Amino acid sequence: MSKIKAFVGKHRSLMLTAALVFAIVFPLFGFKKSMVRIFCRILMYFTLAGSLNITNGYSGQTSLGHAGFYCIGAYVMAILTTRFQISFWPVLLLSGIGAAVAGLIISVPTLRLKGIYLSIITLGASEVIRIIALNWEGVTGGSFGIKDIPRPTFFGFTFDSPLKFYYLFLGVAVIFLLISYRLIHSRVGRSWMSIRENELAAKSLGVRTAPAKMMNFAYGAFWAGIIGGIYAVYVQYIDSAVFSLDEGFNIMSMIIIGGQGTLIGPIVGSIVVNGLTELLRPIGVWRFVMYAALIIVMMWFRPQGLMGESNSILAGAKIKMRKAGKTGGKKEAIS
Amino acid sequence: MSGLLRTEGVCCYFGGLKAVDNVDMQVEPGDIFGIIGPNGAGKTTFFNVCSGIYKPTHGKVYFCDQDISNMSQEAISHLGVGRTFQTTQLFQFMSVLENVKIGCHMGTKTNMFDAIFHTKTYRADEQYAEEKSMETLRNAGLEQYANTLAGNLSYGIQRRVEIARSLASSPKILMLDEPAAGMNRLETDALRDFLKELNAKGQTILLIEHDMKFVMNCCNRIMVLNFGEKICEGSPEFVSGNKEVQTAYFGSRTFGKDVEANAEN
Ligand SMILES: Nc1ncnc2c1ncn2[C@@H]1O[C@H](COP(=O)(O)OP(=O)(O)O)[C@@H](O)[C@H]1O
Ligand SMILES: [Mg+2]
Numbered sequence: 001m002s003k004i005k006a007f008v009g010k011h012r013s014l015m016l017t018a019a020l021v022f023a024i025v026f027p028l029f030g031f032k033k034s035m036v037r038i039f040c041r042i043l044m045y046f047t048l049a050g051s052l053n054i055t056n057g058y059s060g061q062t063s064l065g066h067a068g069f070y071c072i073g074a075y076v077m078a079i080l081t082t083r084f085q086i087s088f089w090p091v092l093l094l095s096g097i098g099a100a101v102a103g104l105i106i107s108v109p110t111l112r113l114k115g116i117y118l119s120i121i122t123l124g125a126s127e128v129i130r131i132i133a134l135n136w137e138g139v140t141g142g143s144f145g146i147k148d149i150p151r152p153t154f155f156g157f158t159f160d161s162p163l164k165f166y167y168l169f170l171g172v173a174v175i176f177l178l179i180s181y182r183l184i185h186s187r188v189g190r191s192w193m194s195i196r197e198n199e200l201a202a203k204s205l206g207v208r209t210a211p212a213k214m215m216n217f218a219y220g221a222f223w224a225g226i227i228g229g230i231y232a233v234y235v236q237y238i239d240s241a242v243f244s245l246d247e248g249f250n251i252m253s254m255i256i257i258g259g260q261g262t263l264i265g266p267i268v269g270s271i272v273v274n275g276l277t278e279l280l281r282p283i284g285v286w287r288f289v290m291y292a293a294l295i296i297v298m299m300w301f302r303p304q305g306l307m308g309e310s311n312s313i314l315a316g317a318k319i320k321m322r323k324a325g326k327t328g329g330k331k332e333a334i335s
Numbered sequence: 336m337s338g339l340l341r342t343e344g345v346c347c348y349f350g351g352l353k354a355v356d357n358v359d360m361q362v363e364p365g366d367i368f369g370i371i372g373p374n375g376a377g378k379t380t381f382f383n384v385c386s387g388i389y390k391p392t393h394g395k396v397y398f399c400d401q402d403i404s405n406m407s408q409e410a411i412s413h414l415g416v417g418r419t420f421q422t423t424q425l426f427q428f429m430s431v432l433e434n435v436k437i438g439c440h441m442g443t444k445t446n447m448f449d450a451i452f453h454t455k456t457y458r459a460d461e462q463y464a465e466e467k468s469m470e471t472l473r474n475a476g477l478e479q480y481a482n483t484l485a486g487n488l489s490y491g492i493q494r495r496v497e498i499a500r501s502l503a504s505s506p507k508i509l510m511l512d513e514p515a516a517g518m519n520r521l522e523t524d525a526l527r528d529f530l531k532e533l534n535a536k537g538q539t540i541l542l543i544e545h546d547m548k549f550v551m552n553c554c555n556r557i558m559v560l561n562f563g564e565k566i567c568e569g570s571p572e573f574v575s576g577n578k579e580v581q582t583a584y585f586g587s588r589t590f591g592k593d594v595e596a597n598a599e600n
């Protein structure tokens with residue numbers, strides 16, 4: 001694994017270009033529609049998981065409520081395109097902004113909270129959003145949902161096949177990755193990571209942790225909203241049941257398996273989880289047991305995820321154990 | 336009234352415990368000011384009050400004649416108060432260079448827009464952070480550790496990294512909580528030389544130290560705390576000659592109580 005990583009690190013731009021060319025070309029080789037739909041799911045969940053990773057992996061605020069932001073994006077799209085006939089692209093932006101605003105609002109009560117308390121608030125918020133979608137019948141269609149969501153067009157070109165959506169999801173994933181890469185490798189990303197690593201120290205260096213956390217939340221929510229918007233026009237029918245806590249945990253499982261705090265982790269997580277979903281379809285609901293087992297195994301043996309650095313804070317428990325073994329009681333004697 | 340950092344009758348109580356009780360202090364620009372006192376004397380608590388982690392129960396803290404008693408920790412950092420912690424608070428899983436780069440946070444102003452579009456501000460800030468960090472590391476003699484994970488360094492080096500990280504923010508006053516704790520004799524002497532060198536370049540330093548010899552060699556002014564109260568303040572010679580200090584320091588805690596009783600010198 002480390003050898004592969006070193007190789008990839010050395011030829012990063014080459015590898016990225018190759019991966020992108022591959023992603024563009026390979027679906028053209030006559031896959032079945034059902035297969036292309038799986039590729040769409042993988043890309044869609046990559047951006048969803050990637051955006052959750054921005055909050056959970058980079059600023060260390062463990063949010064469990066990502067499905068809520070995804071839900072808002074989908075409903076903004078469904079409502080504005082069916083009721084008001086506004087065209088797809090401006091609404092897509094509104095889907096993102098709507099989710100980002102919700103992210104900002106939810107982040108306020110979480111500012112003073114940490115760990116499990118923060119997670120519970122986000123979990124609750126996600127459910128509140130879903131229940132509003134279920135019960136505000138006049139606007140959301142209640143349990144009937146919203147159907148006949150129009151297909152988006154782009155200069156006379158209509159997105160009407162899974163393959164075309166594949167390229168839409170791919171485009172969004174690439175833009176998401178590029179923008180996130182730039183943020184992470186800047187003062188903004190460093191301030192997020194400083195909060196994850198040690199909030200007390202971050203403050204002592206003048207990092208304004210409250211606004212930094214709020215922007216972090218809003219940014220992650222924004223992309224969940226964007227994906228929600230595309231999801232709505234992709235399946236053309238949405239109802240609140242899709243955006244349950246299960247969906248939130250599903251997204252979460254991808255970043256746990258792929259690796260939090262790395263940009264590549266969510267891709268791997270999305271491929272593994274969606275791939276398993278298909279492979280394990282024959283065993284029905286038992287596959288959820290498999291996921292649970294996989295997550296437990298990952299947390300135990302590789303808490304930093306498949307792609308995570310073995311020296312990240314997420315692998316912290318293991319490092320501490322190793323260190324304690326190496327230096328013996330020396331540290332104790334000092335402090 | 337002046338002084339760079341000044342406290343007036345600062346108290347910090349935890350329930351019935353008077354961790355800091357009525358302390359007046361005035362640090363002048365250019366000082367290396369030492370705070371000493373036995374374990375549990377309230378030194379760290381006093382630091383935490385000065386840097387905004389705790390609010391004073393009574394009294395005021397002024398920095399550059401501005402009342403900072405009720406300001407947030409971040410706001411106080413922004414005014415130019417840099418500090419380290421008694422138990423080092425490094426970003427353990429980041430490299431030394433990354434640690435120090437976060438120290439450049441206040442010296443840069445890239446926002447999300449700048450970062451996404453790689454604006455001029457972004458490019459200038461990245462260059463500044465890189466250069467300032469490397470320069471700070473070089474001055475602190477930590478260059479060779481730039482790419483080492485902070486958590487993998489020896490205790491003494493970690494303390495030095497924490498100082499360098501704070502220095503990267505160009506603080507007006509550098510507050511160090513027991514910087515020599517856990518260092519061996521060699522490292523301690525090197526640290527003392529480093530601090531003196533910094534001070535000669537104009538850096539004001541306020542430090543807490545347990546090691547009497549270190550403080551006597553390093554500081555130009557010393558304040559002694561015992562049971563939360565200031566029992567003595569003055570030059571190293573004055574303080575080391577003071578009877579009460581000697582009882583407080585070398586006597587047992589019961590002796591300390593007697594000192595407390597007639598502390599109003
Ligand atoms: N957060 C806190 N809550 C309660 N008591 C505290 C707290 N912080 C410090 N103390 C108490 O205040 C006293 C002074 O502690 P401290 O400032 O750490 O002393 P020093 O740094 O001089 O060794 C000690 O008795 C300590 O137990
Ligand atoms: Mg202390």
